[in-house]
Amino acid sequence: MERTGPVLWFDTLESTNNRMKELIRQGAVHGTVLAAREQTGGRGRLGRSFASPPGGLYLSLLLQPDCAPERCLSLTPLAAVAVRRAVAACADAEPVIKWPNDLLLNGKKLCGILVELLFAGGQPQVIVGIGVNVNTEREEFPEELRETACSLYTETGRRIELHVLAERLIGELDGLYAAWLADARCCLAEYRAACATVGREVLLLQNGESRAALALGVNEEYSLTVQYPDGSTEDIRFGEVSVRSTEA
Numbered sequence: 297m298e299r300t301g302p303v304l305w306f307d308t309l310e311s312t313n314n315r316m317k318e319l320i321r322q323g324a325v326h327g328t329v330l331a332a333r334e335q336t337g338g339r340g341r342l343g344r345s346f347a348s349p350p351g352g353l354y355l356s357l358l359l360q361p362d363c364a365p366e367r368c369l370s371l372t373p374l375a376a377v378a379v380r381r382a383v384a385a386c387a388d389a390e391p392v393i394k395w396p397n398d399l400l401l402n403g404k405k406l407c408g409i410l411v412e413l414l415f416a417g418g419q420p421q422v423i424v425g426i427g428v429n430v431n432t433e434r435e436e437f438p439e440e441l442r443e444t445a446c447s448l449y450t451e452t453g454r455r456i457e458l459h460v461l462a463e464r465l466i467g468e469l470d471g472l473y474a475a476w477l478a479d480a481r482c483c484l485a486e487y488r489a490a491c492a493t494v495g496r497e498v499l500l501l502q503n504g505e506s507r508a509a510l511a512l513g514v515n516e517e518y519s520l521t522v523q524y525p526d527g528s529t530e531d532i533r534f535g536e537v538s539v540r541s542t543e544a
């Protein structure tokens with residue numbers, strides 16, 4: 297399925313994912329991209345907000361795969377690999393992946409990904425929402441994030457044209473999506489190689505409870521295999537689980 301949609305740029309949107317939902321109701325086509333330079337109500341995973349000051353690239357891509365909803369789960373790691381490739385090409389930086397879908401540079405959050413799945417017109421509508429801190433200065437982040445968030449600019453001292461990064465990112469997403477249609481594991485090896493969570497002690501936070509575990513690996517469905525102190529293991533799927541590293 298060739299990408300047919302337009303790439304629409306905005307200075308400010310409340311949320312590119314929210315705007316995409318409006319466009320879906322109006323019949324948006326596969327491959328539509330919304331890109332904003334700022335969001336006033338950016339949304340993150342698990343109902344959190346996502347700080348989206350000027351200087352960042354906030355982008356949503358609409359995909360309309362003809363497949364079962366469960367298969368769409370693997371579009372989240374695909375997006376992480378696409379961002380990693382685009383950042384490596386445009387900024388000569390090598391972020392790592394924090395399972396399931398944050399990108400970290402020098403231990404700080406560079407990018408967040410929110411993939412949302414809806415149904416309209418009888419087929420899955422997947423909104424791949426990506427927020428990359430590109431030229432953001434440290435003071436532009438909310439104070440509470442200044443120690444934990446970074447941008448390409450804060451880490452490399454170089455600014456990057458948002459259009460250039462967006463074009464590369466869209467190209468990587470297109471290429472990986474074409475490969476994913478044939479095989480959802482198309483980027484498994486790359487994802488595993490970049491996943492910094494594996495081998496670390498983690499805290500799994502779910503329904504107000506936290507559980508310590510050791511991250512053993514990423515399985516073929518991109519789930520995180522963990523081992524609890526009693527020796528039992530579990531495969532953690534994307535969803536309502538927050539994973540924190542217990543190490544610095």
Ligand code: BTN
Pocket residue numbers: 310311312313314335337338339340341342344346353354355356398407408409410425426427428
């Ligand atoms: C997270 O880190 O929890 C995910 C953040 C996802 C942010 C992106 S920015 C573009 C798109 N629009 C949104 O409102 N959210 C996603």
